[in-house]
Amino acid sequence: MTDDATHDEELAWETLYGETAYICPGFDIQREQVRLPDGTETDFDYLSESESVVVLPFTPDGEIVVIEEWRQAVKRVTRGLPAGGVEGEDADLEATAHRELEEETGYEADAVEHLTTVEPANGFSDAVFHYYLAEGCEPTGEQALDDDESIGVETTEFDDLLAAVEAGDCRDGRTAFGVCYYELFG
Incomplete structure (x- = not known):
């Protein structure tokens, strides 16, 4: 069995590049270029807002x-x-x-x-x-x-x-x- 840190590293995505794609009152949309654990590179967009x-x-x-x-x-x-x-x-x-x-x-x-x-x-x-x-x-x-x-x-x-x-x-x-x-x- 792997420890938690090793397990997290095996599943982690690597962020290659990031930018704010859209800004509006209340939240932003972030766009990132990521590398998945299997080496695949892809885009990932997400909503970003304050806590x-x-x-x-x-x-x-x-x-x-x-x-x-x-x-x-x-x-x-x-x-x-x-x-x-x-x-x-x-x-x-x-x-x-x-x-x-x-x-x-x-x-x-x-x-x-x-x-x-x-x-x-x-x-x-x-x-x-x-x-x-x-x-x-x-x-x-x-x-x-x-x-x-x-x-x-x-x-x-x-x-x-x-x-x-x-x-x-x-x-x-x-x-x-x-x-x-x-x-x-x-």
Whole structure:
């Protein structure tokens, strides 16, 4: 049996060249020329975006703060957890979770705690989601939406959100994962 480092080396691709093929607000498309382990050379394109935080915010009464947001890619309103990108000045992910919660919902948390970190689509994207549990959330802040956001805010019971995920009514992947993770391990 090989050790992990040797195994990784046997499977690793070599990047021969890379460039940004397309730039837009929110993400870039990267194009790389790579050499596969068998020597084959090919192109590989992927979506590149900044890391994000996803917040599972509980009010003191035990309800979850959720957002309803128009999602142009799927042409409908989706229901989900507040989330947002880590910005250049965000060295502290907990501070980012506090900021994104307030900006998207107007709620502020007494405390946030890291739940997990995942790469949701690492076959075609370098996206990284850092999940945070936020407790003691109260509507004491001010919503500060980006120019391209239209967001409504409400609260719901955790069990109702979990049931919506189970029934396929909550199709936002970040939310479905966060709710299921919390149900299993939170």
